[in-house]
Amino acid sequence: MTTARAFTVQAQAGRRRREATQERILAAFRALLETGSPVAAMSVDRICEAAGVSRSTFYAHFPDKTELIARLAAEDSEPWMALAEPVLADPASGRADVERVMRQLVANWHEHAMVGAAIIELAEYDDAAQDAWQATIGGMAATVADHLRMRWAGRESEHADPDTVAEALAWMVERVCHKMLPGPEADADADDRAVGALTEVVWRVLEPGG
Numbered sequence: 001m002t003t004a005r006a007f008t009v010q011a012q013a014g015r016r017r018r019e020a021t022q023e024r025i026l027a028a029f030r031a032l033l034e035t036g037s038p039v040a041a042m043s044v045d046r047i048c049e050a051a052g053v054s055r056s057t058f059y060a061h062f063p064d065k066t067e068l069i070a071r072l073a074a075e076d077s078e079p080w081m082a083l084a085e086p087v088l089a090d091p092a093s094g095r096a097d098v099e100r101v102m103r104q105l106v107a108n109w110h111e112h113a114m115v116g117a118a119i120i121e122l123a124e125y126d127d128a129a130q131d132a133w134q135a136t137i138g139g140m141a142a143t144v145a146d147h148l149r150m151r152w153a154g155r156e157s158e159h160a161d162p163d164t165v166a167e168a169l170a171w172m173v174e175r176v177c178h179k180m181l182p183g184p185e186a187d188a189d190a191d192d193r194a195v196g197a198l199t200e201v202v203w204r205v206l207e208p209g210g
Contacts (some may be wrong), residue, residue, distance in 0.1 A: 022061050025051045026075075029068045030115060034184075039065070039118040040125075066122065070132035073119050076112040077136050080105050081143065088147035098206070099199040106191050106198075109177040113184040120178055141170035151206055165205060173198060 028051035032042060044065060048058050062068055083104045087097045109116060122129040145166035152159050159165070180194045 026068060026071055030072060033118045034114045039122050066126055066128040069119050069122055069129050072115050073132060073136045076115055080108045088143055091150040095203045098203050102195045102198040106195055109181055110184055110186050137170045137174055141166040144169055
């Protein structure tokens, strides 16, 4: 094996080890959150103990627990965005498509409810966590804004600024899920009310005369 190839193999192996360690820490942190452990009272030592790593290993991969929150927020938004983007990318999508996306969003919220609650809790007093959560919501809003521009093409004068509308919608959805669907356990009636309300508001924004 040449020196260059050996270096490449070693670098790839090192990257895989780093990724595996990061996933181990993230999984331990997620497990702690899902047991209801308050994020404000959760120390790095406790996370390290759950992950089976040393403090030095933790800090070699993450600057603090806020970075863990940011990573989990990004991970948990990916499944919903994957489901929503095909509908958002189609300017002809109808009310039934919007309702389907809202129902999938509610299901995804329940699946990651404890993580979502922890993110929102930490963002109340931690500037870095707030920035991370705003970036997550902002990413969703940007996708919705692109859809609004396609949807409203040729009739822009009839509507408000798509970026501002999309940002308002994204935060509305976050507040509805956080306040109306507070726990991981689904409640059919509560879920139906939330889905119905979100669908009604979003559809009236998309098609005011529809």
